[in-house]
Amino acid sequence: MKRPYAALTGTGYSVPRHVMTNDDFAAIGIDTSHQWIFERSGIVQRHIARDGESTCSMGADAARKAMAKAGITSAEIDAIILSTATPDRLLPSTAVDIQAALGATRATAFDLSAACSGWLYGLTVAEGLIAAGTIETALVIGSEKMSAITDWQDRSTAVLFGDGAGAAIVRRGDGKRGILSAFMRSDGALAELLWRPSGGAAHPFSLPVLEDRSSYVKMAGREVFKHAVRMMAEACDRALDGARLTGKDIDLLIPHQANIRIIEATAKHANVPMDKVYVNVNRFGNTSSASIGIALDEAITSGRVRTGDTVLLCAFGAGFTWGSMVVRL
Numbered sequence: 001m002k003r004p005y006a007a008l009t010g011t012g013y014s015v016p017r018h019v020m021t022n023d024d025f026a027a028i029g030i031d032t033s034h035q036w037i038f039e040r041s042g043i044v045q046r047h048i049a050r051d052g053e054s055t056c057s058m059g060a061d062a063a064r065k066a067m068a069k070a071g072i073t074s075a076e077i078d079a080i081i082l083s084t085a086t087p088d089r090l091l092p093s094t095a096v097d098i099q100a101a102l103g104a105t106r107a108t109a110f111d112l113s114a115a116c117s118g119w120l121y122g123l124t125v126a127e128g129l130i131a132a133g134t135i136e137t138a139l140v141i142g143s144e145k146m147s148a149i150t151d152w153q154d155r156s157t158a159v160l161f162g163d164g165a166g167a168a169i170v171r172r173g174d175g176k177r178g179i180l181s182a183f184m185r186s187d188g189a190l191a192e193l194l195w196r197p198s199g200g201a202a203h204p205f206s207l208p209v210l211e212d213r214s215s216y217v218k219m220a221g222r223e224v225f226k227h228a229v230r231m232m233a234e235a236c237d238r239a240l241d242g243a244r245l246t247g248k249d250i251d252l253l254i255p256h257q258a259n260i261r262i263i264e265a266t267a268k269h270a271n272v273p274m275d276k277v278y279v280n281v282n283r284f285g286n287t288s289s290a291s292i293g294i295a296l297d298e299a300i301t302s303g304r305v306r307t308g309d310t311v312l313l314c315a316f317g318a319g320f321t322w323g324s325m326v327v328r329l
């Protein structure tokens with residue numbers, strides 16, 4: 001049997017109701033400006049979770065919408081794979097909370113940690129489980145409450161991230177639609193360019209950790225930018241080669257939404273014109289592993305892509321991790 005083994009049969013997304021614009025940073029004492037943020041990142045606003053909104057609640061909401069569009073009930077789900085860098089707690093996984101919220105009692109559920117590339121990693125794991133015959137139906141979610149790990153005193157990172165969740169149902173396909181290629185890669189030697197130094201088992205929470213703010217996201221922005229452009233280019237090449245396609249065959253490129261300049265460089269490298277590139281970083285900021293799922297669902301719901309279209313998905317993130325996928329919808 002050859003690819004496609006598995007198809008994306010329904011998508012959904014969820015973001016918190018509260019919107020924070022670039023101008024709102026002044027009110028919390030951050031010295032920045034709309035012009036600085038917009039020129040460097042393309043971001044205008046982001047959604048930020050408020051009381052009661054969590055990685056679980058956003059993930060479960062996105063999942064319900066994806067199930068409705070796929071026309072399935074939670075009883076049909078065999079596996080729930082949650083990509084998150086912001087689990088609601090460290091033990092047990094947030095995936096099991098989503099399982100309980102959905103009543104998906106037949107499923108196995110686990111978290112997957114690959115930062116912003118995690119949703120593509122999750123789809124690839126689901127595809128493998130389906131190809132092996134282990135499962136028939138997976139729910140793959142990227143849900144991130146980035147506002148919980150952002151240092152709201154650090155203007156170099158606080159302005160970039162947003163909260164949200166994207167989800168897809170992945171099922172054994174009909175042999176025509178589905179995942180045509182997938183690529184994943186990591187480089188742990190670069191881990192400290194984008195990381196949370198403390199708060200895990202090596203350096204657990206303590207008073208000094210709280211005081212030195214080392215449990216929040218730290219990022220070497222310029223270095224990350226350089227590697228991101230290189231990794232996104234490689235990711236596109238590998239997924240296109242795997243599917244024996246070129247940029248000209250792609251109906252829509254959906255890159256991870258971190259920064260408009262990285263998106264533009266990726267599109268140029270992949271030879272996809274910007275009118276065939278999905279951009280919503282202006283409205284959501286960087287929602288980490290939720291970003292591609294949110295964008296894909298918006299693209300499908302708005303009619304920007306239709307059944308039979310070919311999309312190229314690519315991502316990079318902390319780790320570093322990077323990955324890509326060509327999907328026939």
Ligand SMILES: CC(C)(COP(=O)(O)OP(=O)(O)OC[C@H]1O[C@@H](n2cnc3c(N)ncnc32)[C@H](O)[C@@H]1OP(=O)(O)O)[C@@H](O)C(=O)NCCC(=O)NCCS
Nearest residue numbers: 032033036040116155156159221222224225258259316317
């Ligand atoms: C973070 C990023 C937008 C910064 O842009 P940049 O062009 O590299 O920034 P610059 O180096 O020109 O500017 C840094 C200066 O702006 C200042 N600055 C940082 N954040 C600022 C903000 N929000 N508002 C105003 N000034 C800010 C810094 O203090 C620094 O000032 P200095 O030169 O006086 O020390 C950019 O590096 C980037 O997008 N990197 C990739 C990040 C990313 O995608 N991360 C997610 C990975 S999944």
